[in-house]
Amino acid sequence: MLSSYQVGAELYNLAKGGQHPMVNLATNGVDHEHLYPNVVAETKAGDPNHMVLAGAHLDSVPAGPGINDDGSGTAFQLELAEQLAKSGTPPRNKIRFLWFGGEEDGLVGSQYYAAHLSAADVAKTDVMIDTDMIASPNFARLVYDGDGNGKPGNPAGPAGSGTVENVFVRYWAQRGLVSEPIPFDGRSDYVGFINRGIPAGGVFAGARRPRPPSR
16 A cells, blocks of 8 residues: 655654644455365375375465475475385375465365365375474474373374374484474364364474473
8 A cells, every 4th residue: 555755744744743643544455265276196006995194285474484384394295205106115005195275374275175075084084194394494303292191281183193193203212313292283284184083193393483492
């Protein structure tokens, strides 16, 4: 929105002179519905009765570095799919890669996708792995607290979420690396799947600012 120099100067001089000018502002706009597309791909091989979902989101916001949020998660999924194809070893379970739209606008894409899974689809889904912000320069090994035992008040995910947590924790522990649990705080694409009773988990490497120390 622009204003003329004359209007700005008038308001400035009034304020400088001790007065309190009032400005009435009216705006006109049009509300357009916008499609946030999801991108879906899955392996040809693998047991379709034991589906593994891997999700990341395609959008970002001006306030955050998109290369981390969530270029890191989307790039990881592409690399994972490529390495899986190059290995020549078919997965035991079918893996479905999901790139969601509209995460920053209220988890739009993932909520829609999860809500429209049939009961049969939910029954065939073993787990949803969320990769959101996994390459922060303020790096930390943070694992979603699937069983809710990390700290008092942490909510537990659906049954099986604790197993997902333990896989990540054991992976790093076997390499002499320490990880820390973080709660399911409702701010990423796992939410819609948890609401459908699907076990979920993942890692979070931190945001653009250093994380305050735990108390």
